[in-house]
Amino acid sequence: MAKMVETAFRTQRAFLITAAKSTKPTEDQLPKVLEATGKQIQAVIGFRESHRTSPQVNHLSAMSESISGLSWVAVVPTPSQYCREMMNASVFYTNRVLKEFREKDKTHVEWVSAWTGVFSELSDYIKQYHTTGVTWNPRGGDPMDNLRDAPPTGGAPPPPPGGIPPPPPMVKLTPKSIEADPTSQLFSDLNKGLDITSKLKKVPDEQKTHKNPSLREGPKPIVKNGTPQAKGPSAPVPKAPRIQLEGKKWFVEYQKDNNNIVVSPTSMEHSVYIYKCENSVIQVKNKINSIILDSCKKTAVVFDSLVSALEIVNCQSCKAQVLNTVPTIAIEKTDGCMVYLSPNSLAVEIVSAKSTEMNILLPTESGEFTEQAVPEQFKTLIVDGRLVTTCTEKAGN
Missing domain, CATH: 1.25.40.330 (Adenylate cyclase-associated CAP, N-terminal domain)
Structure with a gap:
């Protein structure tokens, strides 16, 4: 490619x-x-x-x-x-x-x-x-x-205006460079087939593990100041929360118990990546390209409109609300998810995989929402040599 x-x-x-x-x-x-x-x-x-x-x-x-x-x-x-x-x-x-x-x-x-x-x-x-x-x-x-008469597309391009030099030419392999390359030596050895074993050295009996059981023992534990006590797994070091724009991407990471996060200013070229936030609420202003909610717990995101998609991945008990439009919502490896749609977003396409307790809330004329469960369980039959999959009644379909 x-x-x-x-x-x-x-x-x-x-x-x-x-x-x-x-x-x-x-x-x-x-x-x-x-x-x-x-x-x-x-x-x-x-x-x-x-x-x-x-x-x-x-x-x-x-x-x-x-x-x-x-x-x-x-x-x-x-x-x-x-x-x-x-x-x-x-x-x-x-x-x-x-x-x-x-x-x-x-x-x-x-x-x-x-x-x-x-x-x-x-x-x-x-x-x-x-x-x-x-x-x-x-x-x-x-x-x-x-x-x-245009220059060939496969060769080196002509120097651009302003005297900017072209990229350096590719290095040609020579016999010396090939010989110095350990990778080429490896392939050379592999090409020998069965003759490759001719360089192997014979292992003496005193170094064979099946004849010396003591060689099969692992290294002895280091004892210092008496018998060491067993230690449990070390707790992960908490990382500092941040809200930062890098290029065209906003990063909202490691936020905890923060209900006043506002991502702004934004544009249609921006995307927002929300990572490992807990018990927080993020509000994204204006129309942007996309939002990813990754590895979050009890976190909610509220946004105006998206050009591409909203993705909810590896999350637990999270919520999302669209105020205007969103073309696609992808939910993957998530347990507990509630998505509030607006009247303008009812044409959305929802794709889900390996997730449970997914609920889509549809707006009504009274301003309230009706809750609809996304099926989690499916039934597959073989019909005329092909697999036919349907949602089961138990899944709420």
């Missing part, structure tokens, strides 16, 4: 070089001029579709959803805004990456920041140099002729 994305950006770079040398194409020429970029975008999307079982499916989906931002070249009069909207379309998946790796591997967190940064900077570039659409050269040549 990385190679395909790189090719897509190189293709767009070649297109922009062509645009700088060409007059604006006619309506008949424009599809041909944009054809190469369209093919690379479709290739990235197709790769994700054919690798949905990949362990990195959220990474692939994030790239697939936002790569359409390269189609800004065909958008008028607000291409910069279109590019940012495509970047926002990937937030649902980048949030999943953050949720999975935030406490495990910071590399993935840095990747999310870098990937969103690419489209953020691309949007700024478009806003500055192609404000209402691609800028063509009124004194340039024929776009079709210049397109044929």
Whole structure:
């Protein structure tokens, strides 16, 4: 996927070089001029579709959803805004990456920041140099002729304007570098097949554990000042609560017994990540992109509108209320959840998995709410060789 994305950006770079040398194409020429970029975008999307079982499916989906931002070249009069909207379309998946790796591997967190940064900077570039659409050269040549003379997309790009140097060339492997690489030596040994055992040393009898029971004993415990007393598991060190905006993401973490949390100022590009809060209430102002409620207990979130989705994951006895609109609500690995909908949000799509005690509260004309339980138990039958699953009556369906 990385190679395909790189090719897509190189293709767009070649297109922009062509645009700088060409007059604006006619309506008949424009599809041909944009054809190469369209093919690379479709290739990235197709790769994700054919690798949905990949362990990195959220990474692939994030790239697939936002790569359409390269189609800004065909958008008028607000291409910069279109590019940012495509970047926002990937937030649902980048949030999943953050949720999975935030406490495990910071590399993935840095990747999310870098990937969103690419489209953020691309949007700024478009806003500055192609404000209402691609800028063509009124004194340039024929776009079709210049397109044929454009630099190849697979090679190194030409130096950009302003004298900014291109990235350093890739290092070529030489016999010495291969010999010095322990990984290549490992594969070289593996390729020997059964001959690899020729380098193994014979173990003498005095070092064999099956002939010397004393070797099978583990290390002796260290005794200091008498017999040590057994210690229980150490209590986790409490972390300091914080409410902080990092880039386009608000972090609300480790809040406890705080009912006056207000996330503001916000914009449609912002998302909110609420992590390990307990017995707290968070109010999110204005319309934003998405909200994730992760590993919280007895915590409530109230928000106006979302562009993408509300996710409730690994929570216990939590509440959420939408005042205006939300397109999707995802509930996963949660025990006890109440979601209050508004009259404008009744078209919402609710996806749940591995959760219990989920209740959706629907508004009535009197201003009160009626409570509806989300089914937790299902029945599956085999019909004509296929599985047919329905909610059971016990689940409240």
